[in-house]
Amino acid sequence: MVTGEEMRQIDRYAIEEIGLKEELLMENAGQAFVNEITSLLDKKTAKIAVLIGAGNNGGDGFVISRSLLEKGYHVDVWLIPPLEKVKGAARYHMDVYLKSGFGLISYHTIANEGFMQQLTNYSHVIDALLGTGFKGTLRSPYKEIIEQVNKSNCSVFTVDLPSGITADGTDVETLMAIKASHTISFQCPKLSSFIYPPREFYGNLSIVDIGIPKLAVIKVSSKRHLWTEEDVTRTLPVRRPSSHKGSHGKGLIIAGSKSMTGAPILTTRACHRLGAGLVTLATPCSAHPAIASQLIEATFHLCPSKNGEIDDLNISNDVLEKRYDAIAIGPGLGRNNNGFFIEALIKGYHKPLIIDADGLYYLKYFLPGLLVRKQVTILTPHLGEFAYLTNESIKMIEKNRFQLSKEFAEKYGVYLVLKGPYTIVTTPEGHQFINTTGNSSLAKGGTGDVLTGMVLALIMQQKDVQMAISNATFLHGRAADYLTENGWNSLSVVASDLVNVLPQVLDQLQNS
Numbered sequence: 001m002v003t004g005e006e007m008r009q010i011d012r013y014a015i016e017e018i019g020l021k022e023e024l025l026m027e028n029a030g031q032a033f034v035n036e037i038t039s040l041l042d043k044k045t046a047k048i049a050v051l052i053g054a055g056n057n058g059g060d061g062f063v064i065s066r067s068l069l070e071k072g073y074h075v076d077v078w079l080i081p082p083l084e085k086v087k088g089a090a091r092y093h094m095d096v097y098l099k100s101g102f103g104l105i106s107y108h109t110i111a112n113e114g115f116m117q118q119l120t121n122y123s124h125v126i127d128a129l130l131g132t133g134f135k136g137t138l139r140s141p142y143k144e145i146i147e148q149v150n151k152s153n154c155s156v157f158t159v160d161l162p163s164g165i166t167a168d169g170t171d172v173e174t175l176m177a178i179k180a181s182h183t184i185s186f187q188c189p190k191l192s193s194f195i196y197p198p199r200e201f202y203g204n205l206s207i208v209d210i211g212i213p214k215l216a217v218i219k220v221s222s223k224r225h226l227w228t229e230e231d232v233t234r235t236l237p238v239r240r241p242s243s244h245k246g247s248h249g250k251g252l253i254i255a256g257s258k259s260m261t262g263a264p265i266l267t268t269r270a271c272h273r274l275g276a277g278l279v280t281l282a283t284p285c286s287a288h289p290a291i292a293s294q295l296i297e298a299t300f301h302l303c304p305s306k307n308g309e310i311d312d313l314n315i316s317n318d319v320l321e322k323r324y325d326a327i328a329i330g331p332g333l334g335r336n337n338n339g340f341f342i343e344a345l346i347k348g349y350h351k352p353l354i355i356d357a358d359g360l361y362y363l364k365y366f367l368p369g370l371l372v373r374k375q376v377t378i379l380t381p382h383l384g385e386f387a388y389l390t391n392e393s394i395k396m397i398e399k400n401r402f403q404l405s406k407e408f409a410e411k412y413g414v415y416l417v418l419k420g421p422y423t424i425v426t427t428p429e430g431h432q433f434i435n436t437t438g439n440s441s442l443a444k445g446g447t448g449d450v451l452t453g454m455v456l457a458l459i460m461q462q463k464d465v466q467m468a469i470s471n472a473t474f475l476h477g478r479a480a481d482y483l484t485e486n487g488w489n490s491l492s493v494v495a496s497d498l499v500n501v502l503p504q505v506l507d508q509l510q511n512s
């Protein structure tokens with residue numbers, strides 16, 4: 001996954017260091033685009049307008065137009081800038097297009113009114129106006145053209161990224177872009193296709209290979225990757241026939257309070273459902289009866305209660321370390337005590353520690369402890385919790401999700417799971433893995449508690465921490481997708497449904 005600048009560097013490496021001609025890459029890009037869309041177009045009825053801008057995105061548009069016309073599609077080509085403004089590889093492909101015997105309509109000479117009138121004749125628009133070279137806010141006449149297209153009934157296929165969106169994400173205040181039904185991006189997904197609201201303009205997204213050698217991508221090394229189904233099936237832990245409960249991890253969950261009894265239940269159940277060998281729940285004695293009645297498989301560690309919340313763990317770090325392979329702390333803890341036991345864990349528990357929800361609230365006071373902690377620490381904030389931890393506004397975090405989570409993870413040496421649509425898992429080294437599963441049915445209380453249990457389960461069963469977290473995040477989202485694809489309405493999915501369908505989700509993956 002790349003920023004605009006990284007994509008330019010990749011292109012430059014392929015062209016200057018490896019020697020691939022820019023015109024050839026453009027030809028590949030255009031042909032790959034056509035291969036991707038022809039199954040969606042009915043040759044008999046589709047009336048297509050290709051809108052071509054002055055840069056290389058427009059150059060792709062000429063290749064696409066030539067290829068579609070050669071195949072017998074009904075295509076009108078609208079060149080937006082005056083002919084002489086088209087330069088370089090785009091010029092080359094414009095000349096090839098014209099010399100192949102095809103014509104164009106010059107927007108420049110007809111102007112916007114003529115364009116508006118003719119737009120009603122088309123069923124489809126191919127948007128080759130602006131690509132990764134777009135900067136700032138839309139200028140005339142692109143702004144007017146895009147407004148007209150968005151008002152029309154045309155279905156829009158966009159080349160590389162929707163015109164008006166920058167590859168890195170766009171200021172919400174100035175957001176104005178073509179609304180695509182499909183985007184075909186070249187070689188690498190662009191950052192903005194995983195950031196809302198720009199994502200809404202992309203429609204369905206496909207990534208196509210245009211023949212840029214992998215080496216060029218490796219050299220630029222963006223450190224950002226999608227975590228795909230193939231990655232999950234390749235790395236999910238497999239249960240050995242000879243294994244016993246101790247082989248799959250003994251986990252401790254520190255969660256719950258008198259007024260939040262559901263959160264620890266969800267976390268514990270999810271942890272069991274994802275294969276943990278033994279799970280103990282540490283919870284205040286005042287909340288224990290209500291919680292225990294809903295948990296059959298777990299064991300309990302009862303803590304002294306103050307204000308209905310855990311006052312102290314009443315167990316030394318040495319004992320914790322002997323008994324448990326990893327600890328998750330936070331869901332439903334409450335915020336009315338001092339949370340000193342969290343500081344003690346950060347300092348003295350030398351095994352993996354996951355901190356979520358109210359655990360993150362207390363963590364804010366103990367952040368310096370993370371700077372000296374050497375063992376694996378995983379933080380799972382949503383945007384609001386991350387804003388609180390970093391003293392930034394939610395708006396600021398939303399706009400710079402990738403950068404801010406990377407800075408935080410590197411500074412504190414933690415694995416940071418910044419939740420939301422397209423959850424980002426960042427390693428202490430700053431590598432980022434983006435999750436693409438899940439949907440808005442997850443935007444409901446309790447779903448984060450489920451994720452925490454799932455992360456705990458997998459970090460006890462796989463050595464590689466990032467893989468474990470990314471797999472848990474993938475499966476969590478996939479459970480939501482499974483539900484909405486199998487008859488659940490997204491309004492009515494609740495957190496415990498996710499836990500209940502994990503067996504089917506795992507089964508589907510393992511048999512795919």
Ligand SMILES: NC(=O)C1=CN([C@@H]2O[C@H](COP(=O)(O)OP(=O)(O)OC[C@H]3O[C@@H](n4cnc5c(N)ncnc54)[C@H](O)[C@@H]3O)[C@@H](O)[C@H]2O)[C@@H](O)CC1
Binds near residue numbers: 056138142
């Ligand atoms: N460089 C390469 O090797 C390849 C590039 N490809 C295509 O080339 C695109 C990038 O090409 P370019 O760098 O030429 O960039 P663009 O095609 O995005 O075009 C830049 C043009 O847009 C204008 N522009 C920028 N901001 C504007 C604004 N706010 N309002 C109105 N006009 C504005 C600029 O003046 C310039 O004329 C990619 O997105 C992709 O589609 C592909 O052909 C594959 C190979």
Ligand SMILES: Nc1ncnc2c1ncn2[C@@H]1O[C@H](COP(=O)(O)OP(=O)(O)O)[C@@H](O)[C@H]1O
Binds near residue numbers: 421422438440451
């Ligand atoms: N619109 C959405 N699309 C996809 N995933 C979402 C969306 N909204 C929330 N989620 C996911 O749901 C979970 C919510 O976690 P969180 O906010 O901590 O919930 P809670 O604290 O209530 O348990 C996260 O895993 C997040 O990524």
Ligand SMILES: [K+]
Binds near residue numbers: 057127128129159
């Ligand atoms: K475009």
